[in-house]
Amino acid sequence: MAKELETELRLGLPGGGTEKNEKKRVFSEISEDDENGKVSNNNNEKKMQSKSQVVGWPPVCSYRKKNSFNDSKASKMYVKVSMDGAPFLRKIDLAMHKGYSDLAAALEKMFGEALRDADNCEFVPIYEDKDGDWMLAGDVPWEMFIESCKRLRVMKRADAQGFGVLRSRETLNATSKNE
């Protein structure tokens, strides 16, 4: 009965609901069509070859350009991330992520090898909150989570059972799948 279990970190809110970016995809399709098809009504097409090469467009004053775009000094929310079995800890900036799925992807990237090497294990993402309690990630809205999260731990599900952590629907489903 050896099954190849895919270790999958799922941090969606209980009951599902992934963030949708469909509207933005629609936009990029539309603007691609425009770039290919439309005739611009003046003789300065060479200036329009690449949007970013048009001098002075969009018309934003240079002071503002220098001070408000892609602010690299935006607030950082670094927390330590430990993973059971990994030899050292990592740090991740929660502010860089838009939601749980985004975070899950980042953690997979970060611990990918360790996740794959672990034998038939499932992992559970937990975090230590302001009060010092260890919570299962995914229960509360993202904004609330990043405000209260002090550190993250990617824990083997097997270990989680003895840890008093609430079970999410995902882990429950996974358990029933195994049995």
Added chain:
Amino acid sequence: MMMIIVDEVIEHIFDFITSHKDRNSVSLVCKSWYKIERYSRQRVFIGNCYSISPERLIARFPGLKSLTLKGKPHFADFNLVPHDWGGFLDPWIKAFAKNRIGLEELRLKRMVVSDESLELLSKSFVNFKSLILVSCEGFTTDGLAAIAANCRNLRELDLQENEVDDHRGHWLSCFPESCTSLVSLNFACLKGEINLAALERLVARSPNLKSLRLNRSVPLDTLQKLLMRAPQLLDLGTGSYVHDPSSEAYNELKASIQKCKSIRSLSGFLEVAPRCMAAIYPICANLTFLNLSYAAGLHGNALTKLIQHCNKLQRLWILDCIGDKGLGVVASTCKELQELRVFPSDPYGAGNAAVTEEGLVLISAGCPKLNSLLYFCQQMTNAALITVAKNCPNFIRFRLCTLDPTKPDPVTNLPLDEGFGAIVQSCKGLKRLSLSGLLTDQVFLYIGMYAEQLEMLSIAFAGESDKGMLYVLNGCKKLRKLEIRDCPFGNAALLEDVGKYETMRSLWMSSCEVTLGACKTLAEKMPRLKVELINDSDQMEFNLDDDQKVEKMYLYRSVVGHREDAPEFVWIL
């Protein structure tokens, strides 16, 4: 019996006439009124510093106390005017100092201001009270140190979006202990460190301080101390707004902010920790102006939650990462909204953070008092503009900028002529308009027909022929400033009615179809117009062929001769 009103009485009546327009009108009535008006005039506005000379100004208004002076043309903001083009403050200060003008207030926009000018200013005018510099350049913190040290009665030092060379000196410490008169201090645009202790002491000894805008180097715990000293503030610009929300310092800040019940205007957040925004909530209900347009670190729920507390907001400046949904929150919360500015957070990006016509429609539906708009967006539709025009007929300023300058209506693939047409037809009080998107001559037909109050028009990558420009020049009787770039408007349009330009402040045309020959003709016919041809600053040679198209032309009316400070790459015909 004939009643004679003596001059003193007339002068006293003129005291009540404060608007520049009215005073200008009054001075035209008769010689006697002209004389009385000019001796009693204290405030003067000069929209183009090259339209007159300092000497002429002083000769007419010897009692001058307050001057507003503007230098470079508007398109200089977008790097279309080479550095060193002009707009120098120096000759004005020198002339005022020499003639012992009792200058008290100086407000400058797009001027080149040197440290020497600032120092001369600080030493020459005993009653100098107020210095406001907007989008200026050429000075360093050394110049500010001179102002701080020497202006004994300084009330206002307001630096908005200037390029200042920060020498990290102690300019703030140069305010003497005896200086207790500050009402307004804004140094948000300075990049360097300042002496925090000196700032605290300065605020502590300024009981009249109403407006304080800090720069990035002022940390949150200093902000808390400043607010403790100045709970009477009306206008606050935070510096760095980053801290650990579970810390003692943050709790103290929360308490201090709550005491600032007079704050009506809030800005800054140049660095921001979204988790700390909750401290602001208690004062949000009092805010009439909120400027988050430099708060790149604030988006999503943290941003909308903040806005939800601001139900009295009249003016809102934000970044487009608020998104259409966020604008929906604004629309349902800010029923008093009059002015909205949505700036791009990522102008060359793939539209990850941008707003569309949907956000604007929501705003127009929720905020009927809206009269002023600056909106950078991913796209716009005619249907949306028509709806907006119906919902908000009170626009005075309507500036729309699609990130792709010639983007058509994405639903119909048509130009945006009908949409803008609806705006000008509906908004009878429209004074300022900026267009973008795919546009034909038709939009200009509408503008010429309906925009009767229009004073300023900005056009880019629009139109098909000279007809477009002619519709505007013939139709908009109140037009004062026209700026055009990258449009197929040429000599026929330029030369059709040369007298029109004397009724305007200025005309800018760049990358259009106008030739050198036509510019020469215009300059010959109209001696009181200055026609400047501007090359890029590394190109000193002017091509002398009359048929050659002119890259940049700036023309303005003037009552004095050619300016003598023009650099080599500027040719005044």
